[in-house]
Amino acid sequence: MSAIDDRDAAMTELLGIRSSIDNIDAALIHLLAERFKFTQQVGRLKAAHGLPPSDPDREKRQIARLRSLAEDAHLDPAFAEKWFNFVVAEVIQHHEELAGNGTGGNVGASGAAETGVTGPTGAR
Numbered sequence: 001m002s003a004i005d006d007r008d009a010a011m012t013e014l015l016g017i018r019s020s021i022d023n024i025d026a027a028l029i030h031l032l033a034e035r036f037k038f039t040q041q042v043g044r045l046k047a048a049h050g051l052p053p054s055d056p057d058r059e060k061r062q063i064a065r066l067r068s069l070a071e072d073a074h075l076d077p078a079f080a081e082k083w084f085n086f087v088v089a090e091v092i093q094h095h096e097e098l099a100g101n102g103t104g105g106n107v108g109a110s111g112a113a114e115t116g117v118t119g120p121t122g123a124r
């Protein structure tokens with residue numbers, strides 16, 4: 001096999017792998033959109049009943065569960081926890097906004113805003 005044939009074969013393989021990556025990214029976006037639909041429902045329920053936007057005990061349990069799932073799946077548990085905290089910071093910001101004490105901007109979100117990283121917009 002010539003060097004050019006070899007490169008062509010590698011490019012074909014790369015395109016195939018990237019197509020699977022694109023499918024997974026699309027699935028993740030849809031899953032996140034569904035998750036934010038439900039967390040918005042929770043936010044409206046909390047706002048209607050004067051419940052606090054965040055629930056640190058629940059988050060602790062979720063983190064323990066996700067770390068364990070990540071380990072089983074050979075995913076870095078620290079990464080799973082970071083991902084979770086990033087998403088929850090956005091969720092809590094939405095809940096604060098629904099409760100009427102949102103800051104109108106990103107300031108005060110419990111995590112994502114302070115990192116300076118552009119956060120997920122989630123469901124608005």
Ligand SMILES: C=C(O[C@@H]1C=C(C(=O)O)C=C[C@H]1O)C(=O)O
Nearest residue numbers: 039042054055056058059088091
């Ligand atoms: C969605 C909730 O609100 C917050 C967000 C959570 C989440 O995104 O998983 C978990 C706990 C709460 O801090 C909830 O209380 O269930």
